[in-house]
Amino acid sequence: MSMDYVTSRLATEDGGPARLAYGGDYNPEQWPEEVWQEDVQLMREAGVNLVSVGIFSWALLEPAEGEYEFGWLDRVLDLLHANGIRVDLANATASPPPWFSHKYPQSLPVRADGVQLGYGSRQAFSANSPEYRRAAAALTQQIVDRYADHPAVVMWHVHNEYGCHNQPDYGGYSAAAFRVWLERRYKSLEGLNAAWGTAFWSQHYYSWEEVQPPRISGTWVNPTQQLDFARFSSDALLECYQAEAEIIRARSPHPVTTNFMGFNMGLQAPVDYWRWSRDMDIVSNDHYLIADDERNFQHLAMTADLTRGWAQGKPWLLMEHSTSAVNWQPRNVAKAPGEMLRNSLQHVARGSDGALFFQWRASRAGAEKYHSGMLPHAGTDSKVWREVVQLGKALQSIAEVVGSVVEGVQVAILHDTDARWASELDSHPSVDADALAETRRWHDAFYRAGITTDIRQSTDDLSGYRLVIAPMLYLVTDEGHANLEGFVRNGGDLVVTYFSGIVDENDAIRLAPAAGGGYPGAFLDLLGVRMEEFFPLRSGEQVQLDGYGTGSRWSELGRTTTAEALAVFTSGPVAGSPAVTRNKAGSGTAYYVATTLGTEGLDRLVQELAEGAGVEPVLPDLPPDVEAVRRSRDGQSWIFVLNHGADEAVVQVQGTELIGGTEANPLRVPGGGSAVVRLQSQPKDAA
Numbered sequence: 001m002s003m004d005y006v007t008s009r010l011a012t013e014d015g016g017p018a019r020l021a022y023g024g025d026y027n028p029e030q031w032p033e034e035v036w037q038e039d040v041q042l043m044r045e046a047g048v049n050l051v052s053v054g055i056f057s058w059a060l061l062e063p064a065e066g067e068y069e070f071g072w073l074d075r076v077l078d079l080l081h082a083n084g085i086r087v088d089l090a091n092a093t094a095s096p097p098p099w100f101s102h103k104y105p106q107s108l109p110v111r112a113d114g115v116q117l118g119y120g121s122r123q124a125f126s127a128n129s130p131e132y133r134r135a136a137a138a139l140t141q142q143i144v145d146r147y148a149d150h151p152a153v154v155m156w157h158v159h160n161e162y163g164c165h166n167q168p169d170y171g172g173y174s175a176a177a178f179r180v181w182l183e184r185r186y187k188s189l190e191g192l193n194a195a196w197g198t199a200f201w202s203q204h205y206y207s208w209e210e211v212q213p214p215r216i217s218g219t220w221v222n223p224t225q226q227l228d229f230a231r232f233s234s235d236a237l238l239e240c241y242q243a244e245a246e247i248i249r250a251r252s253p254h255p256v257t258t259n260f261m262g263f264n265m266g267l268q269a270p271v272d273y274w275r276w277s278r279d280m281d282i283v284s285n286d287h288y289l290i291a292d293d294e295r296n297f298q299h300l301a302m303t304a305d306l307t308r309g310w311a312q313g314k315p316w317l318l319m320e321h322s323t324s325a326v327n328w329q330p331r332n333v334a335k336a337p338g339e340m341l342r343n344s345l346q347h348v349a350r351g352s353d354g355a356l357f358f359q360w361r362a363s364r365a366g367a368e369k370y371h372s373g374m375l376p377h378a379g380t381d382s383k384v385w386r387e388v389v390q391l392g393k394a395l396q397s398i399a400e401v402v403g404s405v406v407e408g409v410q411v412a413i414l415h416d417t418d419a420r421w422a423s424e425l426d427s428h429p430s431v432d433a434d435a436l437a438e439t440r441r442w443h444d445a446f447y448r449a450g451i452t453t454d455i456r457q458s459t460d461d462l463s464g465y466r467l468v469i470a471p472m473l474y475l476v477t478d479e480g481h482a483n484l485e486g487f488v489r490n491g492g493d494l495v496v497t498y499f500s501g502i503v504d505e506n507d508a509i510r511l512a513p514a515a516g517g518g519y520p521g522a523f524l525d526l527l528g529v530r531m532e533e534f535f536p537l538r539s540g541e542q543v544q545l546d547g548y549g550t551g552s553r554w555s556e557l558g559r560t561t562t563a564e565a566l567a568v569f570t571s572g573p574v575a576g577s578p579a580v581t582r583n584k585a586g587s588g589t590a591y592y593v594a595t596t597l598g599t600e601g602l603d604r605l606v607q608e609l610a611e612g613a614g615v616e617p618v619l620p621d622l623p624p625d626v627e628a629v630r631r632s633r634d635g636q637s638w639i640f641v642l643n644h645g646a647d648e649a650v651v652q653v654q655g656t657e658l659i660g661g662t663e664a665n666p667l668r669v670p671g672g673g674s675a676v677v678r679l680q681s682q683p684k685d686a687a
């Protein structure tokens with residue numbers, strides 16, 4: 001099923017006008033039935049058109065094994081349908097009921113330290129428990145048999161945020177499944193021993209039964225074992241998704257998805273979304289602002305760009321965000337007036353065909369009762385509700401953008417799952433070598449420059465980009481390396497930062513004897529540098545460069561071979577070594593950055609890189625803290641302008657501003673405000 005189908009169907013499936021999805025998780029089972037009438041009435045008032053139902057309803061839908069109770073859900077779906085509200089129906093497998101865990105205690109997940117988790121929260125299961133898989137499949141079958149033809153249902157929501165709480169699982173079921181996975185990967189124990197480098201510390205395996213998950217040991221567990229376990233754990237959960245999705249697809253033509261968790265895909269919750277997204281009919285994602293991050297709107301932008309990458313540039317769906325505060329941070333900061341609208345439109349600007357929330361009505365009981373909802377505890381006489389109604393209207397007024405795409409993006413930032421996981425393994429040169437943080441710094445710099453970036457992986461087709469940034473691509477596969485090399489030789493500009501290309505897919509150092517050894521192994525020739533020793537910096541330490549300001553966190557001793565040094569370290573332990581270099585290779589250019597540049601230096605470098613590659617911002621001369629992103633379809637373009645600053649912004653763009661229904665020439669956006677302009681004429685070929 002193509003995503004084009006999904007977008008257009010969700011937009012117009014009942015013959016009505018095109019619309020962006022608007023709504024959120026709806027958990028009517030938390031409320032007496034008389035409240036449901038008020039729910040749908042208020043949903044209509046707010047312009048809600050899509051709700052996710054049943055995500056955590058297993059215990060009510062199957063009160064005892066094999067006994068199903070669907071009466072209440074029938075009534076909910078009928079009521080929603082009667083009110084024109086479409087349903088993204090869950091198969092309810094995210095939270096096995098207490099009766100299940102009580103009956104099958106062996107299905108509960110086990111932590112690395114051997115502690116078996118209890119039930120009483122959610123996701124209390126091991127992905128490899130046959131009892132769980134059997135029960136989840138049976139429930140899915142029941143639900144899809146009953147509701148496949150229900151006219152309210154337009155989409156399927158499998159599970160919820162796979163791996164959020166129960167990943168990875170180190171119990172017996174996972175140990176057995178891990179061995180099977182390893183046998184499939186390595187064919188023989190010799191293969192496994194070689195890949196894991198078991199000659200080190202006397203770890204040689206002589207039989208498969210000896211192989212265990214990387215449970216807590218006296219000190220660092222074999223890093224390749226950890227990396228493989230992350231890969232295996234992601235695959236095990238994916239098998240659960242695939243089995244449930246297959247049951248649904250056999251019976252229903254509607255799109256199937258599961259909601260992703262953005263960048264929360266690290267080693268602690270290993271789910272390889274690049275791999276998973278191939279099994280989504282529409283990629284959907286959840287995003288929550290982190291209160292401590294003062295520029296969390298930039299984190300939002302980066303996450304939306306990543307989600308668009310998983311969707312291969314096609315429209316995707318924001319499945320969850322919050323109307324205001326969440327409940328799970330140390331200080332749950334509420335949203336300022338206008339912030340929710342801005343957040344929602346930011347996601348839409350970057351490719352989401354809608355804005356959905358967790359959740360419709362704020363709970364009165366349970367662990368999330370302090371989490372905001374579309375309908376807050378304060379009711380309709382409230383800031384949140386007024387803004388929910390306002391957002392519904394805003395989404396209606398810009399509905400024509402449905403199905404358009406963020407096209408012509410000229411810069412890609414790489415974020416490979418394996419590289420991220422491997423970079424997070426223990427006993428590395430410095431805790432400050434943080435792939436996610438370095439990726440954010442580079443994304444932020446392009447954001448400040450007003451340049452839209454895609455986020456892709458090193459093995460993707462990069463030929464459409466002019467400039468590719470590889471921030472800490474610590475692990476690079478042969479395939480990824482060849483792809484990047486080809487990209488440069490065919491005329492692309494590539495930036496590789498420190499601690500990249502260091503290990504192969506087995507986390508073994510890439511030694512490069514042909515070039516005389518040295519780092520960064522995979523990229524020595526392409527970059528024309530040869531580094532011989534890492535010199536991580538002390539916490540807070542800064543070193544001077546003779547160009548691009550200062551460096552922090554990292555430096556390294558080495559020299560250029562064929563590259564030209566654009567800047568060298570002039571202070572610190574490696575004074576005289578190259579810090580920023582440029583090397584011609586084929587008809588392209590490869591840059592190396594051997595430290596974390598300060599904001600000013602990084603901005604200057606990004607400016608030069610953009611000029612060198614002929615990359616332009618979406619709009620010239622954007623005021624600071626003002627974001628502009630363009631979506632296009634069939635020769636028509638819309639520019640989203642989000643003013644994250646406090647002052648009014650004047651932006652040089654002509655066209656119709658759709659939310660206010662005014663003509664813009666220029667556009668004036670108040671502090672904290674948002675605007676969407678249908679362009680009269682096409683700007684230059686910029687993204």
Ligand code: GAL
Nearest residue numbers: 160161286288320326358371
């Ligand atoms: C998400 C989850 C929702 C809800 C929300 C609270 O991770 O999918 O069910 O818990 O967080 O922010």
